[in-house]
Amino acid sequence: MDNAHPGPPGSGETMTLEQQTLGLDDESLDFVLQTLKTIAERKLDAETRMRLDAEDTFPSELMQELLGPEVGLHLLFLPEDVGGLGGGGRDLLRVSEEMARIDLGVATAFLAIALGVDPIIVGGTHEQKQRWLGRIAEEGMIVGYAVTEPAAGSNVASLATIAEPITDSEGKVSAYKITGTKQFITNGGVADLYTVLAKTPGGPSFFVVERSAAGIDIGSHEVKHGIRASNTTQVIFEDVEVTADQLIGLEEGHGLNQANAVFGFTRLMVAAFGLGAGEEAIDRAIQYAHERMQFGEILFAKQGFTHKLIVPHVVRLEAARAYCEMIARRLDGGEKGLQVEGAIAKLFATEAGNEAADAAIQAHGGYGYTHEYEVEKIRRDVRITTIYEGTSEILQSIIGTHRWRMNVRSKGQFYRDMAQKVQDSATGTAATLAAQALAELFMLSHTTKLPREQWAMFELARLAAEVETAIQFSLKADEDSSQQSEFFDICARLHGMSAARDVAQTGLRLLLASGRYDSDVIKQWREAAAFEACLAASVGEMALMDRLVEILGR
Ligand SMILES: Cc1cc2nc3c(=O)[nH]c(=O)nc-3n(C[C@H](O)[C@H](O)[C@H](O)COP(=O)(O)OP(=O)(O)OC[C@H]3O[C@@H](n4cnc5c(N)ncnc54)[C@H](O)[C@@H]3O)c2cc1C
Incomplete structure (x- = not known):
């Protein structure tokens, strides 16, 4: 290191x-x-x-x-x-x-x-x-994490599983009786132990429950689209008695905080799933494209093929990796929480992994659609990563709410400061423009409380993830002096260009679509956000993609 x-x-x-x-x-x-x-x-x-x-x-x-x-x-x-x-x-x-x-x-x-x-x-x-x-x-x-319920998925707080206190002769809580059904529990049917979230009089609380406890029933095995080597079942608790010392922390009501406290770690883990699966799929596509001949050439020699099905995915996965590495360093440096960063990492990396796996099927043509090259399995497997441990939409809600608040509090300085970190860097020109434009977009959106519209909020969150990964990637590329430095340099520039374009175009669309801003206000925003410069940041993009293909083909 x-x-x-x-x-x-x-x-x-x-x-x-x-x-x-x-x-x-x-x-x-x-x-x-x-x-x-x-x-x-x-x-x-x-x-x-x-x-x-x-x-x-x-x-x-x-x-x-x-x-x-x-x-x-x-x-x-x-x-x-x-x-x-x-x-x-x-x-x-x-x-x-x-x-x-x-x-x-x-x-x-x-x-x-x-x-x-x-x-x-x-x-x-x-x-x-x-x-x-x-x-x-x-x-x-083997441990199972039993939180989700049939009617409490994204909204965990609406859980119905109850842990009813049992008091002894002195009125002290000596045990709890847990009753309720947990849904989609990974390792549900094979676990030796569960950590179970249940409602107590003091609020949602985690309990450690051994599989051998009386009253636990395992539902049927879910037949799934992918990750079929994992066991997913309902776990049904009926009057399952646990002693009071199985209440985690020995105090009621800390369950949701305990779940939130580890999102930095757990979402980093699922982000890494998206990253790993996406990389595997694209590596297979690159290898296949070097072997498969069509029209007298290998597929990898076709610019339209590489620049559509390979390059964008290599770039996005590398951007995801740069961002995940930053979170890992901060966690290892002793920082706690990082819920928003964990959400950005998971949103960006798992969406990138899904897109990459999808492109890998296309890159394999008809063979990609069969089992032979395994990319269709990877595509089915990686699909879950945008669903469990916080769906992409829930993450967009978290990111959007938080970054909106940060921008308003700092009067736009939050993203301007971020821009400043890479404004003098060789790879950071486009990322700087993207971050500055996003600051202006958040500020103008706030004047009409546009982020209260959930679609607008989700789009702003998506842009936040694009911009923050672009900044982080530029920092990584500048710092890198390994043999891969040219590769990182090109990928970081390409990702910055994409982010700048996205903020400008999506920003304009949001403002127009809302119907809340007249043409003069939109014109002022275009100037403040350097709209034309954001688009012009793509000058030279094709040559960079060509060079990236040369590097990937070595
Ligand atoms: C294979 C697998 C393994 C799993 N493993 C575990 C496990 O080990 N332990 C565990 O506790 N859980 C586990 N889960 C559950 C998983 O975390 C939930 O499925 C997930 O949180 C989503 O909940 P839900 O399925 O009820 O969907 P819902 O919450 O009903 O969501 C359905 C759709 O609506 C969207 N949506 C929901 N709320 C909003 C909103 N406010 N605004 C806009 N859109 C919204 C969602 O993004 C989603 O697209 C697993 C699930 C699967 C499929």
């Missing part, structure tokens, strides 16, 4: 290696990744992956090996004081990405355990951590 990393956009801070408190060292992380690859080669070859997918089967044996004493991959996301390895954000990012490249169903099943233990890590007492996390570490237990 480098010695110094840029801090968050707008923070003006730099993190030193000494400040990085969490996570494995390079050597240990490489060892974990190598172990993962070796097991995958042995136990999860293409034939096995396709069989698990076709038969809709959870790979119990593989999971046992991953959780067994010789591999113990789950130790990565458990703290050191309970026998874990104390992995950090960077480790989670790299392992999730690598697993998603191999098989997103297995990745989901495995990393759902990380999700399941999070409420205990965040909210558990010292004794609870020692007791439950210690057992998970030692016994390699």
Whole structure:
């Protein structure tokens, strides 16, 4: 790892290696990744992956090996004081990405355990951590995170599962009786332990519940579009009695805060799923395009093919990676929360992963539509990433609300400061224009409270993700001096151009579509936002794409 990393956009801070408190060292992380690859080669070859997918089967044996004493991959996301390895954000990012490249169903099943233990890590007492996390570490237990309900999906707060307190003879709460149905629970039918969100008199609270408890029923296995190697079921709790010390944190009402507190981590994990699956799909498309001859040439020699089906996706995935790396560094530097950044990472990376996988099918033509090249499976698998752990629309709502507030509070300075970070950089010209134009767009939108219209809010959020990834990518490209520096430089410029165009064009559309601004006001906005310059930032884009194809073809 480098010695110094840029801090968050707008923070003006730099993190030193000494400040990085969490996570494995390079050597240990490489060892974990190598172990993962070796097991995958042995136990999860293409034939096995396709069989698990076709038969809709959870790979119990593989999971046992991953959780067994010789591999113990789950130790990565458990703290050191309970026998874990104390992995950090960077480790989670790299392992999730690598697993998603191999098989997103297995990745989901495995990393759902990380999700399941999070409420205990965040909210558990010292004794609870020692007791439950210690057992998970030692016994390699499979954990399920049981939050969603049939009528409480995106709106978790509307949950109906109840944990009714039972008092002893002195009137003290000694136990709880949990009743309710949890929906779409990953590992639902194979877990040894669940972390369950239920309503108590003090509000939503997490409980640790063992599978062996009386009163738990497993619903039928969901037949899914993708990630078919993961087990997804309803879990039904009927008068399931747990002792009071199974209430995480021993205080009622902290469940939603505990869930929110880990969104920086968990959404980074799902962002990495989108990234890994998208990269795998595009790598396969690039390889295929070098082999497939049509009209006397390989497909990769066709400019329309590469500039439509390869280049935009390589650029967006690299932009997503730059943004995810920034979050990982900040988490490893000890920052807490990062809910909005986690939302941006997940929104951008999973949408990019989906688009890339879709393009990979097209790039393979009819063969892409069959099972042979696996890209159609990747496409089906990656589809879930924009749905679970916060749908794209819920993320747009979070991002839009927060960034609107930040812009109003700072009178537009929030994005102007971000622009300033890259305005003198070689790769940041277009990204600077994009950020400045977005500041003007937020400010003008606010004069009529346009973001209260949900569609406008969602579009502003999408633009925020475009701009913030462009800024971050430019910072990364400027800092990079590796052999890949030209590649990053070109990708960052291309992404900045796209962001500048998008803010200008979508901004104009939003203002016109709202019908709230007369032509003079829109003209003033175009000047303030440097509308023409945002479009003109695309000068030279085609040559950059041509050069990127040369680099990718080497
Ligand atoms: C394979 C799989 C595995 C899963 N694993 C788990 C797990 O391990 N644990 C767990 O607890 N849950 C899990 N889930 C549940 C998942 O997190 C939810 O499906 C997800 O949060 C969406 O909830 P929902 O399905 O009820 O959709 P809904 O909330 O009904 O949403 C339907 C659509 O409406 C949109 N929408 C919702 N609210 C709004 C709004 N306010 N404004 C605009 N649009 C809106 C959504 O974006 C979506 O497009 C899993 C789901 C699947 C499919």
